[in-house]
Amino acid sequence: MFPGGTPDLQAVLQQAQQMQEQMMAAQEELAHAEVKGTSGGGLVTATVNGTGELQSLEIKPEAVDPDDVETLADLVVAAVRDANANAQQLAQAKLGPMTQALGGLGGGLGGGGGIPGLPGA
Template sequence: MFPGGADMQNLLKQAQQMQADYMALQQELTETEVTASAGGGLVTATVTGDGELKGVKIDPKAVDPEDVETLEDLVLAAVQAAVADSKRMAAEKMGPLGDALGGMGGGLGLPGM
C-alpha cells in the first residue's frame, strides 16, 4: 500500500464524480436549444447547447426573388447569433467544472472525457 493511499482513493473518487457531472452536463447541453433571430425576426435559427443547428425559420416577408443575397445574409446572421448564444450558455452551465476539466473539448485524459 502506498503512503497516503486513502488520499489517492479520495482523489480518484473526486475525479470520477467530476467525470459523471461533466457527462451529465454534456447530455443536458445536447438537449437544450437556443434560438436567435436576425432582420427583426424575419429569420430565426435554433441551435443545441453543443452547437448542432436544429432548424431555420424564414418569414415569407424575407423572401424576395430579386434579392436572394439579403436573405442569405439574414440566415447567416441568425445562425451565427444562435451558435454564439449556444457557446455562451454552454460556458455558463459548465462553469468551474469545464475549467477544471480543460474546457468542453476534453480533459484529464479520463475515459469518456
C-alpha cells in the same frame, strides 16, 4: 506541492469520477437544449442544440424577396451565428466551472487537467 503532504489518491480519484459524471450530465443536457438566434429583427430564426448543431430554421415570408436572395442568405448566416454564440454561452455556463475545477486537479495542466476531450487537454 500539496499542503500537509501527499493527497489521498482515492479521494482525488473519487472527486474526479464525480466531476466526470457531472460533466457527462451537463453535456447530455446541452445536447437536448434548444437555443435560438435571430436576425433581421426576427425575420429569420435559427434553432441549434446546446452543442451548436442546427436543428431548425424559420424564415418569415416578408424576408423572401426573389430579387434579393443575397440579403436572405446574409440573414440566415447571421441568425445561425447568433444561435451558435448563444449555445456557446450556455455551454460555458454549464461546463465552465467544471473544466476550471478539473484544471485544479491536473496540477495546472490547463483547463481540462490533461483529460482528453476537455479544453486544455
